[in-house]
Amino acid sequence: MSVPEAARARAESLRAQVRHHNYRYYVLDDPEVPDAEYDRLMAQLRDIEAAHPGLVTPDSPTQRVGAEPRADLVEVRHRVPMISLDNAMSDDKLVDFHRRLQTALPGEEPILYTAEPKLDGLAVNIRYAAGVLVQAATRGDGTRGEDVSLNVRTIRTVPLRLMGEDWPEILEVRGEVYMTRSGFARLNAEIEARGDRPFANPRNAAAGSLRQLDPRVTAKRPLNFCCYGWGEVSESPGESQYAWLKRLEGWGIPLSKELERVEGLGGCRGYFDALAERRDGLDYDIDGVVFKVDRLEAQARLGATVHHPRWAVARKFPAQEELTEVVDVEFQVGRTGAVTPVARLRPVQVSGVTVSNATLHNMDEIQRKDVRIGDQVFVRRAGDVIPEVVRVLVERRPAQTRPVVLPTHCPVCGSDVIRPEGEAVARCTGGLYCPAQRKEAIKHFASRRAMDIEGLGDKLAEQLVDLDWIHEPAELYQLTVERLIKLERMGEKSAANLVAALERSKETTFARFIFSLGIREVGEATAQALAERFDSIQALMAARTSDFLQTRGVKGIGQKTAEELLGHLDTHPEEVPPGSLSAWLAGLKVPGLTRPRAEAVAELFPSLEVLRSAKAEQICSNSVRLVEGVGPIVSAHIVGFFAQSHNREAIERLLAAGVHWPAPSGAPEAATGQRLAGKTFVITGTLTRPRDEIKALLQRQGAKVTGSVSKNTDYLLAGADAGSKLVKAQSLGVEVIDESGLGKLLDQR
Template identity: 70%
Template sequence: MSMPDDAHRRAESLRARIRYHNHRYYVLDDPEIPDAEYDRLIRELQALEAEYPALVTPDSPTQRVGGQPRPEFLAVRHRIPMISLDNAMSDAELLEFHQRLAKSFQDDAPILYLAEPKLDGLAVNLRYEQGILIQAATRGDGTTGEDVTQNARTIQTIPLRLLGEDWPAILEVRGEIYMTRAGFARLNAEMRRKGRTPFANPRNAAAGSLRQLDARITAGRPLAFCCYGWGELSASAGESQFVMLQRLAAWGVPISKELQQVRGLDGCRAYFDALGERRDALDYDIDGVVFKVDRLADQVRLGATAHHPRWAVARKFPAQEELTQVEAVEFQVGRTGAVTPVARLRPVQVGGVTVANATLHNMDEVIRKDVRIGDTVIVRRAGEVIPEVVRVVPERRPPDVRAVELPSQCPVCGSDVIRPEGEAVARCTGGLYCPAQRKEAIRHFASRRAMDIEGLGEKLIEQLVDLDWVREPADLYRLTPEQLARLERMGEKSAANLLAALERSKETSFARFIFALGIREVGETTAQALAARFDGMASLMQARESDFVRERGIKGIGIETATALHRFLVEHPEQETDGNLADWLTGLGIRGLTPARASLLAERFGSLQALRLAGLEDLYWNSARLVEGVGPVVAAHLAGFFAQAHNREAIARLLAAGIRWPETAPQPSAAGASPLTGKTFVITGTLSRPRDAIKEQLQGFGARVSGSLSSKTDYLLAGEAAGSKLDKARALGIPVLDEAGLAALLVQE
């Protein structure tokens, strides 16, 4: 059927009028026509498009209802990462943020901030090209999100086509999808009416609604959108965040009605306090206020860390708190082996969420807060997300409370739980064996700097573990082509490539193998030092803490007190005690020799004669590292790891699978076998070998390899296109080596 020109013109006119009234109703909350008239316009446009299907456009207001269910969400990589905001949990932290910024400004004029509520919703990125919405993606991990375009199109406050004509060709709008409290109440009433479980809070409802595979379900949910910024932009954003947001509003993008410019710290505090007082009266949940430096040039100058912009902060409201009772304390094992106490609570509503569990963080926190099983406690959602026990209410403590005790064995695998001195976190030592740590242990084992198993990524590891084909690293070397070919997105060629990579990984170095075991706090440099110190796996596994660190003296006694006492004993050989050694030592009047320290000495040596025979190093607490980089804490981790039969057996199975490395004679300990020990190298430019290989070789000679150049650098190894580091090295007078020069230096060693 041919389409008359007047039908096309009428459709365009209807769309323009409906977009205008949508903006008035959903964004400005100021409708100009009654609902019946609006419905008449929609029905007329629907009838026209039904009669002439060629009239239907992707941005037509009739296309918000959603299409057929989709099988999955596709990944979307953000062109500009969506990094998080830093949090200020108190006025003192807001003051610290402000003072840090003030130091970077040249004049004393008050900083102009942009202030707006921090909505408790789901962050999304909307991409417009030539004014048309072409893609919507969730924040995800900040780098990669999920494509929710079909669902976002159903949200009335998201314009499918921008208003006006002066918008840039490419515009990414960033903001929060949320659900109003009134909409949330209506939705939950409907859920209960249908006999379904209601949502816990508006944020969960918004997130669950947006991530429906069937966009028609999303279309029926009361979702809204509010813009707080932008991503990729093909034109200048101007000079001010506030002004740019007003431009976005003029294009039909909803922004917060609470948006304000405020001056200085006092302005921020006043805005925060005023909004906090009105918080309960708002029709949407907020968990704080966002303050941003308004001038865009200042934002660029201040920059960002890998995690958050330096020019913005989220000042959080105090978390909501409730009273409940600790019914039990259980211990969970994390993917890195951390054994964390978790309070099982009598369920209680906190900020609209039913809380039945709360973290106790670690045993130090349990002891500090004096939490016992049976206690009444104040619980809150820290940052309004993670429930935690704030404190005990001692006046409500019943007589039959029970103390919380750290288990000596892992509740998952039965391996020893150790808590090295000076550390707050206790850990399971069954790293290669413990099911709770399985995925993380295998991911680390396969990583590039460990066994370098190309093609064995995180998703593949998850499949292998979930199928129970891989329980420990050695199982990787028993995989068959038939097994791998059955995995998702793994054909015969990919399976063959992975098996080849597994076979190549068997040829490694002792240092890489040690690092691959994933022993707590044993990094690449420490692994190199261990490989240089021990002649093989057997001798390393037999080592005890005393083989890594030599400890002497008495804890609690410093060198000054010990020196003064030692000098006195040498200079007064005729002195004798007249009874109690501790009292006699206290009576000497030596500075720092308190009664408590005198008691320690008396307990250790027993008599004055034994004390006189002691050397100075036997009196004050001191330790010596026998392996570079291995102190008391790392020594405890090493000894604890190898003490577990599970781990030794897992290592034996890896060696039986064919993992091997060239045999090298052990080097003398930290006292330094090589003239390169302790020397710092920096590597730059394009070289004939991978940098990791050169780094490993240098570390084998006891050298350190750094990524940054300074006056303390001993050598710069420069390849082709060395760039600014080469210029800086010459300016600082640092010796510069090419690959031939490095080879000559190593031959001398």
């Protein structure tokens, strides 16, 4: 029967594609497509060969397992071929497999199966002679593999000598070399810290590690081994797959802790469903479950094809990775103002769910993965988490791709988007104004440590926003009893109590008001420090970075360079020869003192005499905090927040609604009755009274209460179970007092 030319051409095309992907997967350990796409190509090839048997050739990928061994590793010929497994991609396929066995094994009812996870790693054959490991090889093409003996010997889960004494003279065990997810994360962190390109997934990491030419590299990788079968054995393995595997375990060979013996189709289904539910909680990747007829005599009767045994099947999970296209990248604003890039994808089925969006986390992640609009990407969905782009298929990148650009303005409210130096996340500065942040802004504003609006809890705040009654904090003060009683489960008394609480909250402190605004990283202690530094909200709104930080020294010069320069000047008292000071300084060849930096030093210090009398801190680049707790990042948040007209207008409306606080009464030292004026306290440990109450007491007496111990701390108030703050205070010589000691301080006249 003649074969249509179109079918012949299609078969050749499929063979070429599968061979290419085999090479990428088995030889280079760098697959171009996810497993699901490879499985589809192979299935299409099998179907066309089944429809036209004349197309089957000895070198078709359907007639062997993988690819040729790498030329730079020694070839090993397997004494017993390492054939592959047939796949069941659906429950119907598993039912078909079970029915075929029932037909082929009359009287074998119920059929017992061994069940175990299908690990995602690299298959190896490990040979023991007289109980000692003598050789290890990869599967390769199923007949010939690569010798990786020295590398396998470095894997701690592989015994170099079998335990016990009743093992066969010759024993080959077969299993998977894999890497746990936690080990993979640690390895990639180390690789990225060196500035190298990380592995794409644990399978690639395991394969690349096992096939290193230098075993010392392999020894540093967190590899594991799990046995699932055997090859040549010099004695009969008995009657049961499960029993023989358990015997191997007794000799020190690691098995899967999930290995079980199940009964019939129902047992297989139950095992598969249970493992699928726990899949995401495992510390290793699996892509399915392997079921094998347990009775070895039945296995022998069923036999095998050139490709797979007829007595085993791999029931695959739905694919967790798929290949698709990045159609666009948009930016979403979260409840805390985080501006997150989201990839809009060509819709694709992943784990049984249609995925059209995937998170890109932040701009650092986009740059690390080199994601561009128009790219072909791997998309992964594990469990119920938001799908993410795993990596880009750079080799398939079209010429017309576009880079992803962080927006300068919030896509929701139009406020500036800032990304402080040293932070990965960009944020909207809209704060009180931005609709995306509205619920969190209202909740924070009303919280006990902010404006302390009793009765306005999280659920009520969300309800008010959802009903579109409240758009910014000032509108809370427009609520009336008549309007509130329309809310579900809000009686007249509750409504009246809330309105009264709103009225009481108008009288507050400057520190509480600053804290209530929700400026990023401005906590209670920082808000208190700002209230002490600035005498009005208008002064704080007008502040610039220079009002928080005083920069000193020369940019680019560190402490070591400054000390070496001063040390040189101390030991070389010569005068500056004719010419400029900058040229003379550059000629000293002090490490780190480049010509531009020497010029900056000369500009800062007008003469050599002035420079000689300087301290290293005056030369090296550093900054002095004018407000405790406010460094470069926090000052950027503060300035960015008040730079938005929306936020300034929202504050003005709060003031117009009647929010106020006492005017400053001058320096704390001048205040009558403030016994602790000018003193700085830190509180730690378990105390007999609420910490907030003690903090308020200290502040009423003129003290400053901070969150961390430093050389500027006067007292550490320590209760029971005081920890690291107590240790630090003792090391700095800070006076430590208990509540009794605090009482004595307050009683002093």
